[in-house]
Amino acid sequence: MRSSLRLSSLLAPALTGGIYFLVASLSLMTSCFEGGIAFIWAANAFLMAELLTSQRANWLRAITACALASAISTALFGMGPVAAIPMMLMNVAESLTVAVICRYCVSGRNIMVSLVPLAVFVVALCGVNVVVGLGSALVASNLTPASFGDSWLQWCSGHVLGGLVCTPVLVMLMQGEWARWFRTTSRLLRLELFGLLLLLGGTTWYVFHQNHYPLLFVPLLPLVIISFRAGHYGAAASIVVLALMGGASSLFNHGYLSTIAASAGTKTQFFQIYLVFSFLPWRPS
DSSP, X not given: OHHHHHHHHHHHHHXXXXXXXXXXXXXXXXXXXXXXXXXXXXXXXXXXHHHHHSOGGGHHHHHHHHHHHHHHHHHHHSSOHHHHHHHHHHHHHHHHXXXXXXXXXXXXXXXXXXXXXXXXXXXXXXXXXXHHHHHHHHHHHHHXXXXXHHHHHHHHHHHHHHHHHHHHHHHHHHTTHHHHHHHHSOHHHHHXXXXXXXXXXXXXXXXXXXXXXXXXXXXXXXXXHHHHHHHHHHHHHHHHHHHHHHHHHHHTTOGGGGGSSSOHHHHHHHHHHHHHHHHGGGSOX
C-alpha cells in the first residue's frame, strides 16, 4: 500500500510537468513569430487550473514540476538557457498569484459557476499579467530583437487570452464536470449536442478555410444553440471546437485570416480575441 502511494505521489507531478512541457514547447515552436515571446500561451492556464482544483498541500509538487518544465522548454525551444530561469519565475508567478487571488476572494474553486468567480478570475488574470509582463519584456528585449513594448504586449495578449480561453475549460475537465454532465444527461440530449458540435465544427472549418467572404459571424448561430441546449458545458465544448478548427488556419496562414494585411503574430492575436468574444457571452450569469 505504501509503495503504491509513493508511486502515485511521484507520477502525479511527473504527469503535470510533462503536460506543461508539451503545451509550452508546442507554443514556443509554433508561435514565436518574432523570435521572442510566444503569441499563444496555454501552459499557464493548465497550471492555474491545476492549482484551482487541487488541495493546497499538493501545490508545491505541481509548481515545482511545471517550473522545471518551463525552464527546459524555454532553454530548448524559446530564448535559450539564459532566459530559462527568469521566464520560469514569471510563469510561476503568474499562475500562482492568480490562483491565490481566486481561492482567497471566492469560495469554491470553479470559476464557471457564476459571474462573480469569473469576474474575479478575469480581473486577477489581467492585473497580474500587466505587472509580470514587465519582467518578461525586460528579458525578451535584452535577448531578442523585439522591443520592450512589443514584448510586453505579446506577453499580455498571449497569456491573458490563453488564460481566458483555456482555464475555465480545464477547470471543468479536472473537476469532472463534463463526465458528470454526460452521466446525468439523457442519451437523446447527448446525441443532439454531438450533432450540434459537428455542425459547429464543419461551419467553422468552412468559414476559416475559405477566403472569399468575411463570414466570422456565422459560427455564432450554432454556438448560441449549443449554449442554450447545454449551458456552460456546451459553451466550453464549443470553444474547443472553435479553437481546433479555426486555429489551424491561423497557425498555417491559410484561408480567410491569410487575407488580413498584418503579421502572423497579429493574426494569431486577432483569432484569440475572436475566441474570447465568442465564448464570454455564454458563460454563467
